[in-house]
Amino acid sequence: MARLVHYMMATSFVILVMMSSNLPSCKACFGRWCRPPCFQPEGNLCTDARCRRVCEDNGYPTNRATCNEPKKGRSEFLCCCPKPRWVG
Incomplete structure (x- = not known):
């Protein structure tokens, strides 16, 4: 058994x-x-609205794109693209 x-x-x-x-x-x-895929925005300028566009340009359309601050020892911001959450 x-x-x-x-x-x-x-x-x-x-x-x-x-x-x-x-x-x-x-x-x-x-x-x-x-973890969702993350991409560096152009010019290292990061806002949630800009991240939505960065995600779309990289083939990850989402309505939940977020701007992540640099981790310790790094200087670049990252736009992360989780799967979209559709309310309906």
Whole structure:
């Protein structure tokens, strides 16, 4: 019985890993691998409105684009493009 449970847990993990490496539209995300794509805006000028355009130009249309301040030791701002959230 314990051997069966161990086998089922290992199989479930393998399936989850396979799903997470699949196409983005079918992605099962967990951990740090689910971060939205981020791009540096032109001229390092960052606003949420400008980031929406940066995301569209890079092929990630979204209504939730955000401007992220530079992390410690870096000087460039980043526009991050999470999946759109449609209200309707």
